[in-house]
Amino acid sequence: MEQPARIEQRILEAESALEGVFRRIDHTEQSCFERVLNAFRECRVASRHFAPSTGYGYGDEGRETLEKLFAKALFAEDALVRPSIASGTHALALSLFGLLRPGDTLLSASGKPYDTLESVIGIGEAGKGQGSLAEYGIRYAQVDLKADGGIDMDALHTALEQNPSIRVVALQRSRGYAWRPSLSLTQIGQACKLVHKKSPHIIVLVDNCYGEFVEETEPTSVGADLIAGSLIKNPGGGLAPTGGYIAGRAALVERCAYRLTSPGIGREVGSYQAGYGPFYQGLFQAPHTVAQALKGAALFGMVFETLGFAVNPPPGAPRGDIIQAVEFGSAERLIAFCQAVQAASPVDSFAVPEPWAMPGYQDAVIMAAGSFVSGSSIELSADAPLRKPYIGYLQGALSYAHARQALKEVLLRLGADQQ
Ligand SMILES: *Cc1c(COP(=O)(O)O)cnc(C)c1O
Numbered sequence: 001m002e003q004p005a006r007i008e009q010r011i012l013e014a015e016s017a018l019e020g021v022f023r024r025i026d027h028t029e030q031s032c033f034e035r036v037l038n039a040f041r042e043c044r045v046a047s048r049h050f051a052p053s054t055g056y057g058y059g060d061e062g063r064e065t066l067e068k069l070f071a072k073a074l075f076a077e078d079a080l081v082r083p084s085i086a087s088g089t090h091a092l093a094l095s096l097f098g099l100l101r102p103g104d105t106l107l108s109a110s111g112k113p114y115d116t117l118e119s120v121i122g123i124g125e126a127g128k129g130q131g132s133l134a135e136y137g138i139r140y141a142q143v144d145l146k147a148d149g150g151i152d153m154d155a156l157h158t159a160l161e162q163n164p165s166i167r168v169v170a171l172q173r174s175r176g177y178a179w180r181p182s183l184s185l186t187q188i189g190q191a192c193k194l195v196h197k198k199s200p201h202i203i204v205l206v207d208n209c210y211g212e213f214v215e216e217t218e219p220t221s222v223g224a225d226l227i228a229g230s231l232i233k234n235p236g237g238g239l240a241p242t243g244g245y246i247a248g249r250a251a252l253v254e255r256c257a258y259r260l261t262s263p264g265i266g267r268e269v270g271s272y273q274a275g276y277g278p279f280y281q282g283l284f285q286a287p288h289t290v291a292q293a294l295k296g297a298a299l300f301g302m303v304f305e306t307l308g309f310a311v312n313p314p315p316g317a318p319r320g321d322i323i324q325a326v327e328f329g330s331a332e333r334l335i336a337f338c339q340a341v342q343a344a345s346p347v348d349s350f351a352v353p354e355p356w357a358m359p360g361y362q363d364a365v366i367m368a369a370g371s372f373v374s375g376s377s378i379e380l381s382a383d384a385p386l387r388k389p390y391i392g393y394l395q396g397a398l399s400y401a402h403a404r405q406a407l408k409e410v411l412l413r414l415g416a417d418q419q
């Protein structure tokens with residue numbers, strides 16, 4: 001058999017092994033979709049909500065209804081959903097600056113937070129002179145995850161006992177750029193219970209990036225006070241052109257709104273001349289898009305495992321995010337992987353990604369993102385910080401067919417199944 005035929009054969013075998021996994025993904029999609037559709041009906045969404053607005057945007061019905069809709073879809077009392085929230089990092093920074101005050105301590109209970117948050121928090125030299133939380137007298141403490149990747153509940157309990165200034169406990173649901181399992185909603189729920197037993201006034205903030213619609217519910221339904229994420233990831237469904245969201249308890253959302261605009265003004269302003277249509281349609285599409293991405297991730301995981309690579313999560317393991325990590329063991333293979341994903345993209349397929357220094361990241365990063373929405377990672381994308389042991393992170397795909405096609409390109413370029 002020629003190499004392409006052998007690759008096709010390998011993929012077909014992986015697909016039949018994944019039948020049960022794919023069925024579970026379909027089931028979750030249906031459940032999330034039902035909730036999202038009901039939210040549209042309850043909010044009485046109508047085409048006038050897609051209309052553009054300008055200037056201050058006082059009483060912008062499209063904006064206000066979109067926020068109600070997101071709140072319902074995400075089990076939250078209230079939500080801020082804005083094109084003017086530039087990214088997931090921005091949504092998380094707004095949350096932290098909205099919730100914390102000088103003298104408070106932020107405790108990360110899922111170990112080192114996502115790379116870009118180091119500058120927000122002011123860990124080490126990161127963000128120095130840029131107005132990090134540290135510069136406002138907000139302290140930072142951390143409880144590392146256990147060796148198995150679970151939350152260290154004993155250490156969390158001890159930290160809460162010893163430090164009365166802890167005001168926010170942060171949890172990162174997704175693995176981000178770390179070789180660990182994503183946090184399940186069960187675990188997040190247990191941590192919320194422990195924190196709120198210590199004090200109902202301590203806020204649990206979950207970085208929900210890449211987690212939306214992966215399970216049937218969200219952290220907000222298991223006790224999280226506030227969640228935040230990016231609209232060019234899961235909840236934008238691949239259609240939202242930009243933006244971020246914060247959702248959870250109404251009083252906390254309001255505090256963040258005063259950070260988003262200004263004290264005294266809060267959420268009452270904000271316009272968008274391009275119109276909110278793609279945000280509505282994106283949310284409608286999101287459960288399906290996430291399911292497509294999950295199937296693609298499962299396929300990559302299964303095939304690379306059969307080729308002898310270490311993969312995370314392993315095929316069939318429960319997932320809390322859309323990321324599939326593969327350990328490539330060498331910079332060359334990792335770069336070839338990202339370049340193959342780029343070559344199999346609908347946009348900029350001819351571009352060749354190279355590692356480069358990105359704002360907010362400590363190592364050089366290589367990114368393959370041949371996406372319609374620039375930098376969108378609910379569209380098929382691959383990225384990696386260039387550091388040992390050279391782990392590549394794959395996420396997204398608006399369609400399973402795209403993920404499958406990209407996998408063929410990757411396997412060809414890596415010389416897999418060559419005679
Ligand atoms: C993507 C991501 C972020 C940051 O989002 P940006 O939109 O890239 O700023 C934060 N945390 C996690 C876990 C993420 O995956």
